[in-house]
Amino acid sequence: MDDRERALDAAHRRATEFLQTLDDRPVWPRASLDEMLGAFGGPLPAHGMDPAAVVDEIAQRADPGLVAIPGGRFFGFVIGGTHPAALAADWLVSAWDQNSGSSTLTPATVAMERVAGKWMLELFGLPASASVGFVTGGQLANFTCLAAARSAVLARHGWDIAELGLRSAPRVRFVIGADRHGSIDRAARFLGIGRSEFTIIASDDQGRMRADALERTLEGEDGPLIVCLQAGEVHTGAFDDFGALIPIAQRHRAWVHVDGAFGLWAAASASLRPLTAGMHLADSWATDAHKTLNVPYDCGMAIVRNPADSIAAFRTGGDYLIYSGLDPWDVTPELSRRARGVPAWAAMRSMGQDGIARLIDGLHANAVAMAAGLAAIDAMEVLNDVDYTQVMFRLETDDATRALGAAILADGTAAVTGAEWRGRATLRCSMSSWATTTSDIDRTVSAIRRLVNA
Ligand SMILES: *Cc1c(COP(=O)(O)O)cnc(C)c1O
Numbered sequence: 001m002d003d004r005e006r007a008l009d010a011a012h013r014r015a016t017e018f019l020q021t022l023d024d025r026p027v028w029p030r031a032s033l034d035e036m037l038g039a040f041g042g043p044l045p046a047h048g049m050d051p052a053a054v055v056d057e058i059a060q061r062a063d064p065g066l067v068a069i070p071g072g073r074f075f076g077f078v079i080g081g082t083h084p085a086a087l088a089a090d091w092l093v094s095a096w097d098q099n100s101g102s103s104t105l106t107p108a109t110v111a112m113e114r115v116a117g118k119w120m121l122e123l124f125g126l127p128a129s130a131s132v133g134f135v136t137g138g139q140l141a142n143f144t145c146l147a148a149a150r151s152a153v154l155a156r157h158g159w160d161i162a163e164l165g166l167r168s169a170p171r172v173r174f175v176i177g178a179d180r181h182g183s184i185d186r187a188a189r190f191l192g193i194g195r196s197e198f199t200i201i202a203s204d205d206q207g208r209m210r211a212d213a214l215e216r217t218l219e220g221e222d223g224p225l226i227v228c229l230q231a232g233e234v235h236t237g238a239f240d241d242f243g244a245l246i247p248i249a250q251r252h253r254a255w256v257h258v259d260g261a262f263g264l265w266a267a268a269s270a271s272l273r274p275l276t277a278g279m280h281l282a283d284s285w286a287t288d289a290h291k292t293l294n295v296p297y298d299c300g301m302a303i304v305r306n307p308a309d310s311i312a313a314f315r316t317g318g319d320y321l322i323y324s325g326l327d328p329w330d331v332t333p334e335l336s337r338r339a340r341g342v343p344a345w346a347a348m349r350s351m352g353q354d355g356i357a358r359l360i361d362g363l364h365a366n367a368v369a370m371a372a373g374l375a376a377i378d379a380m381e382v383l384n385d386v387d388y389t390q391v392m393f394r395l396e397t398d399d400a401t402r403a404l405g406a407a408i409l410a411d412g413t414a415a416v417t418g419a420e421w422r423g424r425a426t427l428r429c430s431m432s433s434w435a436t437t438t439s440d441i442d443r444t445v446s447a448i449r450r451l452v453n454a
Contacts, residue, residue: 026412081433113341232263243278374446
């Protein structure tokens with residue numbers, strides 16, 4: 001065997017060993033960052049080392065600092081697991097080493113990405129002619145869509161931002177919900193839209209933008225306008241009422257963007273699809289494959305109704321680049337990049353339409369079961385309507401809630417993360433992994449009951 005084969009064999013063996021520990025290992029890392037810096041630090045060694053031995057060394061040293069995200073009881077933030085086909089396909093991506101910005105150079109991986117994008121548009125009920133740019137995640141998907149939005153709304157008002165820049169441009173009014181995800185604020189910052197320029201619309205008790213408030217705020221508005229809506233609020237899982245909100249925004253010629261990092265996937269389930277009703281009327285949508293579709297990091301999608309709007313924002317003029325139709329680098333900020341559409345294609349091919357619907361329905365069913373189990377614990381309150389994948393809960397005081405959060409992580413049976421909601425400390429469970437079983441829900445509820453009663 002040559003070095004490559006031996007190194008890959010070592011990686012296969014070590015990866016399998018790690019996956020086999022998932023059911024039993026503490027979910028939260030046992031080692032701190034400082035301990036990990038100790039394990040990997042020191043000066044760069046003067047001399048090299050056998051590649052397979054490097055892989056073994058990495059696996060041994062990293063182990064105590066790894067968090068069991070691909071297991072069945074990681075419920076923190078909103079983070080998906082790794083579907084087997086997607087994981088294995090991701091290994092091929094690295095072995096193939098295809099720089100997938102251009103269809104001329106890498107037709108196989110660009111084709112898979114294009115088909116994966118088409119499949120997603122069908123699953124989401126979005127226009128088949130939309131462009132789908134594969135980026136690193138939801139943050140970059142929001143940025144990419146909003147960059148297209150910014151140049152398009154300025155162009156409608158006679159301003160070519162590529163030529164004239166932003167400095168003297170008409171002001172773009174940026175309208176967002178009170179419970180938007182923080183990545184919307186960051187995307188705005190990257191785009192030269194400052195916090196003091198935000199127009200923030202009040203939301204209801206589940207975090208949905210209020211239509212009456214939007215209507216009132218936009219009265220008389222006729223300048224460049226972007227309205228950001230949300231499919232899947234991170235605490236409650238709530239969806240904005242697109243059927244009510246989008247027509248209001250469109251009466252003012254707004255560009256409507258939907259942040260659906262995990263929420264867009266509700267459209268792939270017949271029973272949950274009503275949550276997304278009217279969403280297809282927007283101009284752009286951001287979503288993730290590395291969350292709900294359970295592909296490895298990194299994989300998000302920036303979907304833009306009119307591909308000309310993404311091209312206006314992103315197509316490069318460099319004369320060494322060869323154009324042939326819509327290439328990945330025409331609709332995303334990146335040039336060189338990995339073939340991140342391949343694991344998405346693999347996950348969808350492996351599950352099929354019915355398997356994807358089962359995955360989404362299963363996440364929802366797990367959330368309902370978790371909420372019921374938690375609500376039955378003394379002094380525990382579940383705070384949200386569990387319409388989708390999120391469960392938010394708390395004890396009677398903020399101190400007790402925070403102490404429970406820390407105790408859950410130290411116990412290691414499961415991981416949930418803390419948050420603030422309406423000024424109170426809460427804990428949050430997100431159902432995002434295909435690997436979660438009903439027995440994982442039971443084990444988690446029992447562990448939390450034990451910790452509450454301890
Ligand atoms: C996770 C999330 C994002 C950011 O996505 P990343 O993949 O972490 O970059 C944006 N919006 C919402 C609603 C999210 O849940």
